[in-house]
Amino acid sequence: MKVALVGIGKIAVDQHVPAINASDAWDLAATVSRHGSVDGVEASTDIDTMLAERPDIPVVSLCLPPVPRFAYAEKALRAGRHVMLEKPPGATLAEVHALQALATEAGVTLFATWHSRMAKGVAQAKAWLAGQTVTRAEIVWKEDVRRWHPGQDWVFEPGGMGVFDPGINALSILTEILPQPVHLTGATLFFPEGRQTPIAADLAFSGHVSAAFDWRHEGPQTWDITVETPQGRLVLHEGGNRLLIDGAEVAVAPGPALAGEYPALYARMADLVGNGQSNVDLAPMIHVADAMTLGRRETVAPFAF
Numbered sequence: 001m002k003v004a005l006v007g008i009g010k011i012a013v014d015q016h017v018p019a020i021n022a023s024d025a026w027d028l029a030a031t032v033s034r035h036g037s038v039d040g041v042e043a044s045t046d047i048d049t050m051l052a053e054r055p056d057i058p059v060v061s062l063c064l065p066p067v068p069r070f071a072y073a074e075k076a077l078r079a080g081r082h083v084m085l086e087k088p089p090g091a092t093l094a095e096v097h098a099l100q101a102l103a104t105e106a107g108v109t110l111f112a113t114w115h116s117r118m119a120k121g122v123a124q125a126k127a128w129l130a131g132q133t134v135t136r137a138e139i140v141w142k143e144d145v146r147r148w149h150p151g152q153d154w155v156f157e158p159g160g161m162g163v164f165d166p167g168i169n170a171l172s173i174l175t176e177i178l179p180q181p182v183h184l185t186g187a188t189l190f191f192p193e194g195r196q197t198p199i200a201a202d203l204a205f206s207g208h209v210s211a212a213f214d215w216r217h218e219g220p221q222t223w224d225i226t227v228e229t230p231q232g233r234l235v236l237h238e239g240g241n242r243l244l245i246d247g248a249e250v251a252v253a254p255g256p257a258l259a260g261e262y263p264a265l266y267a268r269m270a271d272l273v274g275n276g277q278s279n280v281d282l283a284p285m286i287h288v289a290d291a292m293t294l295g296r297r298e299t300v301a302p303f304a305f
Contacts (some may be wrong), residue, residue, distance in 0.1 A: 001273065002029035002057045003084075004050055006072055007064035008036025010149075011086065015115075016063055019262035025270040029057050032072075047072050051079045058082055059273065066091040067159035070099070077102040082109040082273050084265075088168055088285050089113075091159040100280050109272045111265075112280040114172035118264035119240030120252040125227075126177040128245065132229040134178060137209040140224045141170045142217035145199070151305045155197065162197025164288045167213035171284040173225060173240050174209070182207045184287055187295035192303035199303055203291055216303075 003026050005016055017038055020026045030042045032050050037043040044050040050057075060076040061084040062069050070090055076083050077099065089112035090096040096112065103110035116122070143166055145155070154160050161168070175181070182205040190200040203211040223239035235244040243250040272279055 008033035116169035121243030139211035
């Protein structure tokens with residue numbers, strides 16, 4: 001299938017373009033971006049023009065930041081195109097519900113992607129935990145924003161989500177692998193002076209589940225989830241790409257780590273379109289929205305890139 005990629009920034013160049021080019025199921029037929037392009041691919045700066053001039057492209061993949069994404073998704077759906085949304089699927093829950101309704105009305109696929117759910121150890125972790133009782137779970141997700149979002153001040157603007165931009169990856173894994181759902185019971189959000197989104201957050205959930213997110217971490221990057229049950233202790237390291245049970249490494253699917261997540265997303269999108277289905281799971285985003293509603297705010301030192 002032909003696909004148009006909208007928003008040619010770091011994540012598109014690093015992940016989406018290689019995933020599409022490596023797939024026999026996809027042909028990158030056009031891009032839409034105010035500043036970026038892909039060598040050898042037809043480029044446009046306006047989605048209206050692309051949709052009008054390329055009716056042969058049935059799928060649009062959106063890699064824009066959350067705030068402007070709704071308008072682009074709405075236009076693509078109204079034009080009868082299948083739409084794939086980078087995470088988080090929108091700036092608000094209500095707008096994603098609106099996109100779901102539009103997709104249903106138009107009879108097209110809408111796929112809200114969560115790339116971390118495609119990490120190599122996640123499916124096996126979910127299978128091992130199925131039917132078990134979780135006695136405790138802990139997320140520790142600490143990374144350096146300067147490394148992963150260099151100079152991208154939009155992450156600290158309203159809708160940019162701050163530390164929840166990476167933190168929602170952990171929540172997407174948590175909501176995938178836990179045998180029973182949990183809900184937020186308390187949160188402390190740490191906002192740099194003069195910034196509009198948090199740079200760190202501590203969360204507490206029902207069922208003795210906790211999460212610590214920090215975007216100020218300059219040492220080794222840490223993306224760990226630990227789940228304890230009466231049957232044993234499960235740990236997902238490296239964003240879900242290494243699985244340990246009771247301290248023993250469990251063999252997971254071969255292949256590159258992060259690079260494998262996006263090919264899996266595009267394979268899933270091909271299946272959804274082929275079967276006339278949509279997939280819009282908002283559980284990770286609900287936890288973030290709840291944290292913003294329930295969280296106690298603390299001001300910390302100013303942050304600059």
